[in-house]
Amino acid sequence: MPARSRTTEPLYRIKADLFKCLAHPIRIQVLEVLAAAGEQSTPVTRLLEVTDCEASHLSQHLAVLRRSGVVTSTRTGNAVEYWLAQPLVAELLVVARAFLLSSLTPDSARLRTAQELPPLPGASPQAILDAIAAKA
Template sequence: MTTSRTAPLYQLKAEFFKTLGHPVRIRVLELLSLREHAVSELLAEIAAPPAHLSQQLAVLRRADLVAARREGSAVHYRLTDPRVVDLLAVARAILSGVLAGQAELLADLRAAGTEGAPGASGAPGTDRTPGA
């Protein structure tokens, strides 16, 4: 029996999505999808302590999603693959569709809930307004 030395593709994909599974890392990728940023710029845009941002940047570096370069005392980050921009756009589109579906469902539930609620029929004596 032969064993594979590499993980199955679905496992590698799961690890990739785990790497993306943190709000600070997503925000960093969003900012870097616009342009290269110095760490000081990222800190100004992201509400995270410097040590936490550093940890998240290290995760993205290990996954080879970002690269760093030093310019004097400043460290600048950039995306290593421009397709990350597309990935973020697709994720946004999927999320927008899911949220739109949930909003529609919520509206349906609210409409169904008010149909049987007291005072919803407009019948006399059901008005709960003070002084009415």
């Protein structure tokens, strides 16, 4: 594997910045709500309801996601609506959930809680885990 060079460093930095933007539970929850909405936009009022977050805090989280290019928004009067910037974000969330499920012990209460999370569009985390197991 080639060592990190000056030409590849910016690419790794961009990827690291993406993971930094994802590094908060509220932002992950927002992204999962947007992923579940598919191509439909989601009003900020719905995001406030789901996250139980103060409007000012949610606004800061949404700004991080917008700056990173993970979500886009539109404003009509006082109403602001959000959606995922790319369908690949939803796939990333599915893979992250599969990783979560695979890292929890089978008899764990956290595993049961994770399994009760609302479904995400695309491949199921279990289908990803099954595909990985089949290749092994």
